[in-house]
Amino acid sequence: MDNESQYSGYSYKSSHSRSSRKHRERRDRHRSKSRDGSSRGDKSVTIQAPGEPLLDAESTRGDERDDNWGETTTVVTGTSEHSVSNEDLTRASKELEDSSPLECGRFVGPVLSGVLGVFALLTPLAFLLLPQLLWRDALEPCGTPCEGLYVSLAFKMLVLLISSWALFLRPPRATLPRFFVFRCLLMALVFLFVASYWLFYGVRVLEPRERDYRGIVGYAVSLVDALLFIQYLALVLLEVRHLRPAFSLKVVRSTDGASRFYSVGHLSIQRAAVWLLDHYYTDFPVYNPALLNLPKSVLSKKMSGFKVYSLGEENSTNNSTGQSRAMIAAAARRRDNSHNEYYYEEAEMERRVRKRKARLVVAVEEAFTHIKRLQEDEASSPKHPREVMDPREAAQAIFAPMARAMQKYLRTTRQQPYHSMESIITHLQFCITHNMTPKAFLERYLAPGPTVQYQREKASRGRQWTLVSEEPVTSALRQGQVFSLRRLDFSLVVTVTPLPFLTLGEEFIDPKSHRFVMRLQSETSV
Amino acid sequence: MSFIPGHPVTAVVQRIEIHKLRDGDNLILGFSIGGGIDQDPGQNPFSEDKTDKGIYVTRVSKGGPAEVAGLRMGDKIMQVNGWDMTMVTHDQARKKLTKKNEDVVRLLVTRKSLETVVRQSMMQH
Numbered sequence: 145m146d147n148e149s150q151y152s153g154y155s156y157k158s159s160h161s162r163s164s165r166k167h168r169e170r171r172d173r174h175r176s177k178s179r180d181g182s183s184r185g186d187k188s189v190t191i192q193a194p195g196e197p198l199l200d201a202e203s204t205r206g207d208e209r210d211d212n213w214g215e216t217t218t219v220v221t222g223t224s225e226h227s228v229s230n231e232d233l234t235r236a237s238k239e240l241e242d243s244s245p246l247e248c249g250r251f252v253g254p255v256l257s258g259v260l261g262v263f264a265l266l267t268p269l270a271f272l273l274l275p276q277l278l279w280r281d282a283l284e285p286c287g288t289p290c291e292g293l294y295v296s297l298a299f300k301m302l303v304l305l306i307s308s309w310a311l312f313l314r315p316p317r318a319t320l321p322r323f324f325v326f327r328c329l330l331m332a333l334v335f336l337f338v339a340s341y342w343l344f345y346g347v348r349v350l351e352p353r354e355r356d357y358r359g360i361v362g363y364a365v366s367l368v369d370a371l372l373f374i375q376y377l378a379l380v381l382l383e384v385r386h387l388r389p390a391f392s393l394k395v396v397r398s399t400d401g402a403s404r405f406y407s408v409g410h411l412s413i414q415r416a417a418v419w420l421l422d423h424y425y426t427d428f429p430v431y432n433p434a435l436l437n438l439p440k441s442v443l444s445k446k447m448s449g450f451k452v453y454s455l456g457e458e459n460s461t462n463n464s465t466g467q468s469r470a471m472i473a474a475a476a477r478r479r480d481n482s483h484n485e486y487y488y489e490e491a492e493m494e495r496r497v498r499k500r501k502a503r504l505v506v507a508v509e510e511a512f513t514h515i516k517r518l519q520e521d522e523a524s525s526p527k528h529p530r531e532v533m534d535p536r537e538a539a540q541a542i543f544a545p546m547a548r549a550m551q552k553y554l555r556t557t558r559q560q561p562y563h564s565m566e567s568i569i570t571h572l573q574f575c576i577t578h579n580m581t582p583k584a585f586l587e588r589y590l591a592p593g594p595t596v597q598y599q600r601e602k603a604s605r606g607r608q609w610t611l612v613s614e615e616p617v618t619s620a621l622r623q624g625q626v627f628s629l630r631r632l633d634f635s636l637v638v639t640v641t642p643l644p645f646l647t648l649g650e651e652f653i654d655p656k657s658h659r660f661v662m663r664l665q666s667e668t669s670v
Numbered sequence: 671m672s673f674i675p676g677h678p679v680t681a682v683v684q685r686i687e688i689h690k691l692r693d694g695d696n697l698i699l700g701f702s703i704g705g706g707i708d709q710d711p712g713q714n715p716f717s718e719d720k721t722d723k724g725i726y727v728t729r730v731s732k733g734g735p736a737e738v739a740g741l742r743m744g745d746k747i748m749q750v751n752g753w754d755m756t757m758v759t760h761d762q763a764r765k766k767l768t769k770k771n772e773d774v775v776r777l778l779v780t781r782k783s784l785e786t787v788v789r790q791s792m793m794q795h
Contacts, residue, residue: 663710666760667728669702670767 253323257331261308264338264371268297268364271345275360279353286357293361300368307375311383318418321611322618325412326381334374341367386411386419391621392641395420399634400435402428407643414617417629420638421609425596431634432592434558500553501590507549508582511542517579539573554589562598563589607631679756681780682788683748688739688775699767699775700734701727701741706760716744718782724748725755725763727779741779749778 275283341363349360386409393416396403404427408416515538533541550568554560575585588597611617612635613627625640690697705714707723716726727745730737747755750766758766767775 663713664708664760665704665710665713667702667704668760668764669729669731670699670764 257312257327260331260334260338261312264334265301265304265308267338267341268301268368271341271349271360271364271367272297274350275354275357278350282353282355283357284355286361290358290361293358293365297361297365297368300365300372304368304371304375311375311379318421320414320418320617322414322616324415325618330374330378330381333377334371337367337370337374341370385409386415390643391623392643393420394639394641395424396637396639397428397431397634398628398637399431399433404428408621410620412618412620413613413615413625413627414611416621417609417611417617417627417638420636421607421629424636425599426594428595429592430562430595430598432558432562433633434561497553497556500549500556504546504549504553504589505582505586507546508586511546512582512585514542514545515576535573535577536569538576539569543569543572550589559589559592681746681748682784683778683780684740684784686736686739686741686777686779688735688741688777690773690775691735697768697770697773698734699736700731701736702729703747703760703763703767704728706763707757708759717746722746723757725758725760741777742781745779745781747777747779751776 345363348354349363354360388409389407390409391407393406393408394403395406404423406420406423408419411419515533518532547565551560554563571588572585608631610630611627612630613625615625615627617627621640623640623642627638629636629638688699690699703725705711705717705722705724705726709723711717711723712720714720714722714726716728717724725747727736727741727743727747730741730743747763749755750763751772753766755763755766
């Protein structure tokens with residue numbers, strides 16, 4: 145403890161619980177202070193969240209049980225038992241995100257189900273064609289009823305094809321840690337159906353060379369009917385059941401407390417997690433780690449705690465508890481003024497941001513007045529030969545006067561890592577092309593947008609999230625469940641509450657019953 | 671002056687005798703009343719309890735018979751010539767005050783200052 149007291153803020157922080165240290169260390173990494181590596185290296189942090197050991201076991205069990213679907217989520221715990229310096233960690237995490245190989249395991253599941261689907265679709269045709277090919281002469285001639293069955297078969301297969309394409313042939317957007325129960329159930333069902341039909345067909349039709357062709361056609365039609373019904377079942381299980389809202393999920397981001405409420409239907413935990421993450425990317429403001437720190441001036445006041453030296457060797461244990469209690473009490477009393485500084489610092493910060501914002505708005509407005517769109521009729525008139533520019537050049541031309549104000553504003557609001565000069569010019573070009581006003585151009589910078597706005601275009605590798613839960617992730621949502629979705633530097637904690645059961649009563653109001661009188665307050669002189 | 675439903679109302683009252691002034695065909699008393707059980711008690715500026723629906727004196731004309739007799743603005747009229755004024759409508763109160771065949775009305779009025787004076791004098795003992 146003693147050698148930490150000269151680092152601002154850390155001796156105060158170390159009195160907090162160990163589990164929150166993980167988030168602080170993540171945050172501190174961005175400050176890139178190399179001197180902390182040595183002082184923190186000997187502290188081994190293990191997060192005692194109850195879900196953590198379960199998750200490790202889950203991920204390995206998932207591998208051996210579930211080869212077909214592939215295990216693609218990787219768990220990266222930031223601090224391990226061995227001391228790792230900050231730079232190594234950041235480098236490792238960046239490598240993990242940027243250069244992970246294209247996940248082939250992502251496509252195994254859909255490919256398998258596609259093969260099964262194609263096989264199931266071709267089976268009725270096979271049922272019809274095999275007798276024709278093998279023992280055509282021995283078949284009984286089958287006239288009009290067969291042709292009617294052919295027509296119905298053709299149409300049913302067309303409907304089956306179209307609805308399969310609409311429902312199932314979509315690229316999967318997420319890889320789940322465990323297999324998707326309903327989908328596996330349906331695939332098993334389809335496989336069972338088709339296998340049993342083939343079995344029956346092989347034993348009763350192919351072997352004795354059945355001659356009643358109409359019966360065979362009817363059999364094929366019944367298979368198509370069964371496939372249609374399975375598709376109806378798939379529709380209900382996969383799509384419709386979770387449309388009616390039954391639970392309300394509260395999502396809180398662990399680092400800055402941004403929270404939202406969502407309504408979902410009956411889903412399993414992993415499916416609810418995927419649904420939630422879809423909405424996370426469009427609803428939550430982007431996580432900016434630079435905005436979390438208390439201003440330095442506030443923190444520096446807190447650090448100088450009392451250093452207590454025990455001069456005598458006896459009764460050291462008694463003294464230590466008494467001393468620590470005295471220290472804490474004295475520190476609590478001394479902290480009375482820090483809220484004052486925090487308030488003033490925040491007011492000052494806000495004033496600074498507003499000043500910069502005003503300068504930026506004025507600069508942008510002025511810059512936009514320098515160009516105007518060339519009308520069609522003016523282009524031909526040789527009266528004012530002006531230099532005609534395309535949007536890119538126009539954007540570069542007017543970027544210069546506003547660049548400084550923009551840069552200062554971004555730096556004050558700590559947004560500069562998200563907007564490079566290139567991206568600003570591109571956005572400017574976009575706005576000019578679509579006739580936007582300066583205010584529309586600025587909306588991107590004045591408020592932190594949703595996370596999806598800042599995605600890099602080449603993010604085809606996908607985002608890696610870890611689902612941490614105390615219960616198996618294929619279990620259905622229930623009241624009071626808590627699970628969290630973890631990324632490298634923050635996590636989303638989700639709490640499940642059921643939507644209340646509503647008892648609606650009825651009350652009929654006669655439209656003629658709306659009558660009013662004036663309130664009397666008369667005064668009479670006598 | 672507080673009103674508890676079901677209990678008799680007790681108040682310190684002052685007797686005021688007003689002689690009506692004849693003005694042509696009318697007999698005037700020189701004050702205005704407000705309140706009544708059919709009126710809105712929340713608008714009464716003189717009552718302490720805003721649910722009090724009694725008859726209050728809202729204006730006393732200068733030099734009139736009421737002022738001469740000692741009636742003040744804000745007084746609550748409890749009785750007029752023996753008729754109760756605590757549970758009457760506004761119109762009934764007006765009628766009781768402006769009977770054509772009476773020249774004198776004897777009112778029992780109460781006001782807050784009466785009660786405080788009595789209490790102070792009781793406390794001195």
